[in-house]
Amino acid sequence: MFATNNFVDHLMKPTDAELEILHVLWANGPSTVRQVHESLSQSRDIGYTTALKLMQIMHEKGLLSRDAESKSHTYTAAVSEEDTQRGLVDRFVETAFKGSASKLVMQVLGQHKASQQELEEIKQLLNQLNNEHN
Amino acid sequence: MFATNNFVDHLMKPTDAELEILHVLWANGPSTVRQVHESLSQSRDIGYTTALKLMQIMHEKGLLSRDAESKSHTYTAAVSEEDTQRGLVDRFVETAFKGSASKLVMQVLGQHKASQQELEEIKQLLNQLNNEHN
DNA sequence: TTGCATCTACGAAATCATTCGTATATGTTT
DNA sequence: AAACATATACGAATGATTTCGTAGATGCAA
Numbered sequence A, B: 001m002f003a004t005n006n007f008v009d010h011l012m013k014p015t016d017a018e019l020e021i022l023h024v025l026w027a028n029g030p031s032t033v034r035q036v037h038e039s040l041s042q043s044r045d046i047g048y049t050t051a052l053k054l055m056q057i058m059h060e061k062g063l064l065s066r067d068a069e070s071k072s073h074t075y076t077a078a079v080s081e082e083d084t085q086r087g088l089v090d091r092f093v094e095t096a097f098k099g100s101a102s103k104l105v106m107q108v109l110g111q112h113k114a115s116q117q118e119l120e121e122i123k124q125l126l127n128q129l130n131n132e133h134n
Numbered sequence C: 001t002t003g004c005a006t007c008t009a010c011g012a013a014a015t016c017a018t019t020c021g022t023a024t025a026t027g028t029t030t
Numbered sequence D: 001a002a003a004c005a006t007a008t009a010c011g012a013a014t015g016a017t018t019t020c021g022t023a024g025a026t027g028c029a030a
Helices: A006-010 A016-028 A033-041 A048-061 A081-097 A101-111 A116-133 B006-010 B016-028 B033-041 B048-061 B081-097 B101-111 B116-133
Strands: A064-067 A074-077 B064-067 B074-077
Touching: A016 A033, A016 A048, A016 A074, A016 A081, A016 B081, A033 A048, A048 A064, A081 A101, A081 B016, A081 B081, A081 B101, A101 B081, A101 B101, A101 B116, A116 B101, A116 B116, B016 B033, B016 B048, B016 B074, B016 B081, B033 B048, B048 B064, B081 B101
Parallel strands: none
Antiparallel strands: A064 A074, B064 B074
16 A cells, blocks of 8 residues: 555645635636636626635635736646645545545435446446455 | 425535534434533543534524423434435535536545445446436 | 532634725826 | 726625633532
8 A cells, every 4th residue: 555645634725715716727727816707707796806815815825826927917726626626525525424435425426417428437447446456 | 307405405504513513413313412522522622612502503503403301401413414415515516526526426436445345335326327327 | 408510591702714995006098 | 197997905894613701590419
């Protein structure tokens, strides 16, 4: 067995609002506050300065990096989608399922429709894990 | 297709501290504040009146019911573990994975060790889902 | 019945997340 | 250069969560 991801412990837990912003940056790449605000506005009401403030705080926390060359700064996600989701899943499994990851999986699979292809991918991963066990 | 669980929308979202208490009650059944507090004390520092206050609030919210016959009240979880976890998963898939349940499953399976038996159970569920697709 | 242990009720502080208004800086256009 | 549009910085209100101290009720024991 190899050492696993202890670094997850040090990852900041983004709040819900912060996650919204990270999703925009992960999807669109480096963006200005205005661009992020416009994207967020499509799904909910949010003031421009609210988005700005959030991104400033996220920059302080180290969740975003920024380039301040021009008048309007350009922000970039400083944490990867994978690492962040890994950390979130860790916490979630712990708080909601008392550490039982397989219970979570069962719950999710039973509750959400997945496409044929998605099911295949999951099966494939399962077989792979099965082999590692032997 | 049948109507699915719209009632999930109306389920209160328990906070982290509230979830801790629900887990105790789900595991041990109806309990007094003292019993719950003793259980919680095993995993972390928490004052007696803190546990009491939390359970009073949860009672107000409808998360717990209580029997006030004797001097010390007996509390019972008023929401089921299944329903609660269903609601939590819904939110989590939405905020952390933008609705992609299969991405969540892949992330969890890749990240957490599951026993041979757990993997088998999951596979079985997958096959079942596969059949429903055809 | 007086006192002691234990309970509930409740107020309130501390922290955090979210929100936005206002002030000020910056750069562009006339 | 003056005016305008647009940017950042920042203070502060609000609401939710967690925490615990203190007061007062309750029941049992001496």
